Amino acid sequence: MGLLFYSTNHKTKPVTLEEAVLTGLPADKGLFMPAHIPRVSATFLQEMSCSSFPELALELARLIFQPEIPERELRSIIETAFNFAVPLVQLDETTFILELFHGPTLAFKDFGARFMAGLMSYLVRKSDHMLTILVATSGDTGSAVANGFLDMPGIQVYILYPQGKITDMQEKQITTLGNNITALEIAGDFDDCQRLTKQAFLDNRLRQKLRLTSANSINISRLIPQSFYYFWAYAQQKSSCDDLLFSVPCGNYGNLTAGLLARRMGLPVSRFIAAANSNAIGPHYLETGKYEPKKAIRTISNAMDVGDPSNFARILDLYDHDIDLIRQDLVGYSFTDEQTKSIMKDVYLRLKYILEPHGATGFLGLLEFQKQNPALQNKPAIVLETAHHAKFCAVVKQVLNIAIEVPIQLQNTIDRKKNSVVLANNYVELHEFLDSTT
Numbered sequence: 001m002g003l004l005f006y007s008t009n010h011k012t013k014p015v016t017l018e019e020a021v022l023t024g025l026p027a028d029k030g031l032f033m034p035a036h037i038p039r040v041s042a043t044f045l046q047e048m049s050c051s052s053f054p055e056l057a058l059e060l061a062r063l064i065f066q067p068e069i070p071e072r073e074l075r076s077i078i079e080t081a082f083n084f085a086v087p088l089v090q091l092d093e094t095t096f097i098l099e100l101f102h103g104p105t106l107a108f109k110d111f112g113a114r115f116m117a118g119l120m121s122y123l124v125r126k127s128d129h130m131l132t133i134l135v136a137t138s139g140d141t142g143s144a145v146a147n148g149f150l151d152m153p154g155i156q157v158y159i160l161y162p163q164g165k166i167t168d169m170q171e172k173q174i175t176t177l178g179n180n181i182t183a184l185e186i187a188g189d190f191d192d193c194q195r196l197t198k199q200a201f202l203d204n205r206l207r208q209k210l211r212l213t214s215a216n217s218i219n220i221s222r223l224i225p226q227s228f229y230y231f232w233a234y235a236q237q238k239s240s241c242d243d244l245l246f247s248v249p250c251g252n253y254g255n256l257t258a259g260l261l262a263r264r265m266g267l268p269v270s271r272f273i274a275a276a277n278s279n280a281i282g283p284h285y286l287e288t289g290k291y292e293p294k295k296a297i298r299t300i301s302n303a304m305d306v307g308d309p310s311n312f313a314r315i316l317d318l319y320d321h322d323i324d325l326i327r328q329d330l331v332g333y334s335f336t337d338e339q340t341k342s343i344m345k346d347v348y349l350r351l352k353y354i355l356e357p358h359g360a361t362g363f364l365g366l367l368e369f370q371k372q373n374p375a376l377q378n379k380p381a382i383v384l385e386t387a388h389h390a391k392f393c394a395v396v397k398q399v400l401n402i403a404i405e406v407p408i409q410l411q412n413t414i415d416r417k418k419n420s421v422v423l424a425n426n427y428v429e430l431h432e433f434l435d436s437t438t
């Protein structure tokens with residue numbers, strides 16, 4: 001038996017960890033979820049190791065992935081993936097910022113992408129068949145995935161990105177690595193890139209030649225490790241309060257789903273706040289009970305410009321589609337770019353802290369929640385800051401009117417030479433290119 005994963009569409013049989021991770025998507029087009037979510041004990045929470053993030057992550061990963069993945073392997077995957085700091089910064093008496101941007105690509109996606117890379121590399125080690133990863137990106141995912149898989153034996157990565165539609169910094173991060181990472185510059189937009197990768201996954205002729213998998217956030221092995229830092233934040237803010245609030249800036253709702261998983265594992269969280277930009281699909285659902293996908297609107301928090309968030313299916317499944325239960329754990333608000341800019345200014349002037357637009361949206365979510373629930377105003381609250389402000393340098397500069405230091409991780413890529421393969425926006429070209437690589 002062991003660890004099994006079922007599809008949220010419930011039309012296919014549960015599969016093993018290996019199959020869930022290496023195929024990415026169930027055949028019935030649902031999303032994989034773990035059939036069993038372990039619960040931590042009260043003693044675990046009290047004694048939760050605070051010594052380092054990797055140690056805490058290992059304790060949690062053991063509960064989930066053993067015996068499938070031996071302890072020695074888990075330790076090595078975790079120590080390689082999480083080789084950076086995860087500070088919880090206190091802003092005032094009750095407000096904390098969980099800084100998730102100290103990884104190599106300066107966004108929280110490093111957590112999921114690097115863990116997934118380690119796990120996939122372990123799972124393919126037994127086979128002599130090369131694994132080919134196709135991933136479409138609107139910017140941040142591509143760099144996190146590329147970085148996580150760089151130099152991994154047995155794995156080739158192809159990143160499809162929309163030509164001229166990502167920032168120069170993001171393009172540098174994707175196109176300068178070389179080796180087993182190939183950047184495919186598509187003459188189209190992000191939706192075209194996503195459509196082309198989907199077409200490749202459905203191409204049986206290609207799949208007979210290439211062992212293809214996806215590295216987008218639909219892969220369950222990217223989601224699970226994101227639940228670890230919710231425990232870490234709890235362990236860090238030592239008030240041992242059982243009414244913790246988390247405010248999460250949401251796009252595809254993967255980060256939030258990981259928090260809900262942590263709660264299901266026994267983390268005492270009183271409420272999660274889903275903070276969205278003008279793409280208010282989640283808040284709209286919480287208000288009306290209707291899930292209504294829309295075409296995405298462009299905002300300054302562009303990593304959250306998602307009109308049909310894929311992880312929503314996981315949230316609905318986790319609560320058996322019972323909106324009243326969902327509403328007990330989750331509230332949602334949406335905010336305009338003007339509100340986001342104004343809170344960035346306010347927090348900088350009042351608290352000397354630089355928020356970028358995604359984290360600022362999370363901060364707005366917390367303030368709105370406190371306004372509507374005055375009785376809970378003094379409860380400790382944690383806002384997730386999902387990216388380093390230098391990644392969104394233009395808007396931060398313009399709003400705060402300050403000079404911005406470029407972190408070493410970004411400096412390193414600026415001077416490197418761009419290398420990409422330019423492809424037309426049609427599947428024939430992508431197919432020919434991939435076919436020629438084998």
Ligand SMILES: *Cc1c(COP(=O)(O)O)cnc(C)c1O
Pocket residue numbers: 107108109140141217249250251252253254255256303304358386387
């Ligand atoms: C991807 C991303 C988000 C959205 O996270 P989801 O898990 O898709 O909800 C928020 N902020 C930044 C900086 C991101 O890159």
